[in-house]
Amino acid sequence: MTDQVLTADIAVEGAQARGVWATVRRRVLFWLPLGVLTIMMLIAVAPEPFAGLFGNPDPRVCDLSRSVRPPTAGHPFGFDVQGCDVYANVIHGARASMIVGLVCTAIALGIALVVGTLAGYLGGLLDSILARLTDIFLGFPFLLGAIVVLNTLGSRSVITVALVLALFAWPTLARLVRTSVRGIRGAEYVQAATAMGLPTRRILGQYVLPNAIGPVLAVATLTVGGVIVAESTLTFLGLGLRAPSISWGLQLASAQAVFQRAPHMLIYPSIFLAVTVLSLMTIGDVLRDAINPRARS
Template sequence: MSLPEAMLDADAGQKDFVAELKTASLWGDAWKRFRRNKLALIGMGFITLLILTAIFADFIAPYSITERDSGQFRAPPSSDHWFGTDIIGRDVFSRIIYGSRVSLRIGIFSTVIAMIIGILVGSFAGFVGGKTEGFIMRLIDMMLSIPYIILAIAVATVFGRSENSVILVLGLTGWLAVARIVRSTFLQLKKMEYVEAAHALGFGRFRIMYRHILPNALQPIIVFGTIAIGSTILAEAALSFLGVGPQDPTPAWGLMVSQGKGDLANAPHLTLFPGLAIALTVLAFIFIGDGLRDALDPKMKDR
């Protein structure tokens, strides 16, 4: 290798090292800002506990989801049944513990589907622009005008009322909002100088979109995705409440609230505890999303 080539390789290696240091510094600063947000840390702690609960539900729950205690129908909270029993004698605490698996599975998988589709469609629309972008956005507007409840009923009729049906419904409707966010971000970033330089160097369209622009568009995507998991869990609870989601004996929190609504006066624990689980989980994801928004915002660096 000649001396000029060696100098070029050394210079390229030095630039890569500096870029890695800058990236590490940016994420390090973001983590420091995130730790200063007490509510975000509380939310992260709760979600971590919820994930561990879902993983080790078999060891935490004192009863199975179908085990019945004869003679203990709609029983109030006690030492044997911490959250009481339901209308057929099943332990509410155990069903809420196992229900964390259902909510997290639906929330995460639906959000992943929505994010993948939304990023692909939104980035293409924002980068290409023109009539193609206009057509895609009008199509999205039309789909947003259709209530997801109607789509859920249609999908449930075809594929049955199950967790997979709910994941499919929420994933195929949730990407619309993601696409709008990604599209607006790409419209701003594609005018930056580094994108023009990539064009001048002859890089292909997809390389510019997903290797140069997308990494710089991750901040709003990460924030929205985090909050979307909580919103999806809430939407799943609504579908289960309406009888479109998972069916008994699946311990879906929304289904448990639906089953207990008729006994609200006589046995309020049937709706109180699963409703509280839904509220705390959604609130925790909102806290994390707000914390990530502040942590990843460069304007918050000196605050």
């Protein structure tokens, strides 16, 4: 009997997953931003071929005689204060911004899955302790907490910034995991697996997490966009990445002093930043709406 319950309920969950995919794949607002993000990922992985499409692919090849010159043939984004090609810097800046967003979200999601799953499935005293731990971290505003920690650090590499942001990004995801797991643990197939004497590790890995992670992944996609904005904001304020790193935030920071006579220095990094974040947010919204049964017709 328990085997039949397991088979039937897992089949229902599989049908629901197929229903989400059937909904998502018909949405232009899913494929269009996905195409944009695919290009951005290719740029982040191998920026040189893209940067080489116009002018010199090396963003550190500079000529002060071309300082803040507007766009010209072969240099569609113009030059910055040091006479470096803005296009090459924007392309190479995608790597740092994407790495910070993805690494931070991956670490935060990993912590959230462990904390949220243990709290939601086991409950009791452990749930209370983990809930209070989550509340402590939630008590620190995201950017303010990152500013305090980053100010105490000597070096601010891409990985360092990602780790600091992950430190304050996981509590929201952990709460979502906990809520999702608590809704799954009462399902008949989980109770049947428990009655069969399956080890807790197998129950969590095979039956609970696969069915609870859908809403979390949708929010994690939104988190990547929020982290990229946070990194750019901190770097713009002089609290994030530092030269010789190349990122969109550093380009925005260097452009603020000369914006009136060289607006191109601010416009093009802003466009790339806005398009990337908007694409991530759009995909996250589409996934969240598709996972919500009331949003599917």
